[in-house]
Amino acid sequence: MTTFAETGTLRITPVAGHIGAEITEIDLRAELTDQQVTELTAALHEYKVLFFRGQHIGHAEHIAFSRRFGAVTPSHPYDDDAPTEFPEILAVDSRLYEKRFGVRKFSYTNHWHTDVSPLINPPAASLLRAEIAPARGGDTQWTNLAAAYQGLPDSLKSFLDGLRAEHRFGGRQPAWDADSDYAKKVAKAPLVTEHPVVRVHPVTGERVLFVNPGFTTRIAGLSPRQSDALLELLYAELSDPAYTVRFRWEKGSLAFWDNRATAHLAPSDLEHLDVTRVLYRTTLEGDIPVGVDGQHSRAISGERFAGVTG
Template sequence: MTTVSEPTVTETGVTVSAGSFRVVPVAGHIGAEITDVDLRGEFTADQVAELTAALHEYKVLFFRDQQIGHAEQIAFSRLFGAVTPSHPYDDDAPTEYPEILAVDSRLYEKRFGVRKFSYTNYWHTDVSPLVNPPAASLLRAEIAPERGGDTHWTNLAAVYAGLPDSLKALLDGLRAEHRFGGKNPAWDSESDYAKKVAKAPLVTEHPVVRVHPVTGEKILFVNPGFTTRIVGLSPRQSDALLDLLYAELADPAYTVRFRWERGSLAFWDNRATAHLAPSDLNHLDVTRVLYRTTLEGEVPVGVDGEPSRSISGAKFVGNAGAPEHDAA
């Protein structure tokens, strides 16, 4: 691949990189498709910087027709930060690739005790109960059903920006508890997975509004997959406020929907988004297999400058061998 020159914006709003790939926005508030790129190739520092800037602007980037496997996905991920082990509770990662999390419909019944096509069908930010949730996630499709199975993302910076100032002022000073499993765990209470989580719970109090460490954007940082309560409010008050915020983040105006095909890859800023796994496949006799890598994140900081506080669980750090470009 050639060195990227400064991008230009056409009258149609398509950002074109003159030297190599193109960045094509796909929805009003979130999402861009990256074309004319082969993720197996070499990337210069300028190209990594351009992709990082696009990630921060559009929150999720989509790539199609990528002929890559586990090793190539990990190598591409490392261009943007330290790649973590697959998941705090995962014991199904390929032995030779401990960074790979299998999102595999064939594994879920064994793992959770119920038939599922994804970990959770609630809007969620990946592993937000960690004191340092992942900075970014990359998900690659290996087997995609012919119909159904789409994933949605929502732009939590745009959601916050769309709130009235009076509500922003209230939220800026609040903290919320994030607990792995949330209020309604996705697994059978007697499953091995439930016992694993109970033995080593992940619980953190995060600011309800975090400040993005790169862009400075204020981001609504709650999600129905993992957030259990607003600290300091009664259960009734907490539930009412969270329900209001969840309705805002699910507003289609802030979202984008992605149709998976074999070789598709999505790369999202986990600090500034939540995503929704599919719930339209349980009645179909299909298989869905995707593979995820995650980048080590920092401890969130609120509008008041105060960091998140771990109640249970340590930081989740990347593997040895830091990348040259720690950009995401």
């Protein structure tokens, strides 16, 4: 189904069966109207990730667009490579990763993950735009964690609704070299939080499967063997292709996703190619997750990550 906005300047076209919509007939260089913000916000909550093409904007316009939807945080709790005049911008730059992590990489992690979930208040949303995209390869995938939860049998849902899981920056297998400066930075100020395995979305009320292989390390109250087995089952469910959408990047493309209801997967098909991939990301300040039982997440290490409205 194709949906047109009331203004006649916005077109929302769903992409995959459970997730994703392409937004056309909009120019992000111009200031959004309140009606457009309302329609895009509703589309984000319905489709979980929105895709824009042909948007040749700079850092300032990227930040201004982001601020129409919430408070924009600094680039990342551990980032010190942001452009000095734009501290809200995170560079996802293949040229920086080898210096940062000690190994050649094209993204922070090649595991499914929800951005910075070890924070007590993980980002509400992320906005990522492409500056340099390889001619082949480098696609990103997203999965709908609300749909993944709904696809589980009722007996398993009831069991998961009462569980908590530890999210630790670095996860079970850190993506960086143990001797790198990044490893030392994380060790000095670790981020660790115990979140509900199933969180309730603060806007839609949907129950969302809130674990991810990039950051979730264990389920509280279970033995290591039981925890690993259950997490592997849940990871297999959330990565089911039925719940996913795949996006091909081009210069000027932008993806805007609900970080409270999705996980995403960075590419792993570029390491053998002599290519450069550069994208820039902003994030919106999130709330503290709440479980089905009404209990909030509990910080073990690390503070709330706040943004500013501008």
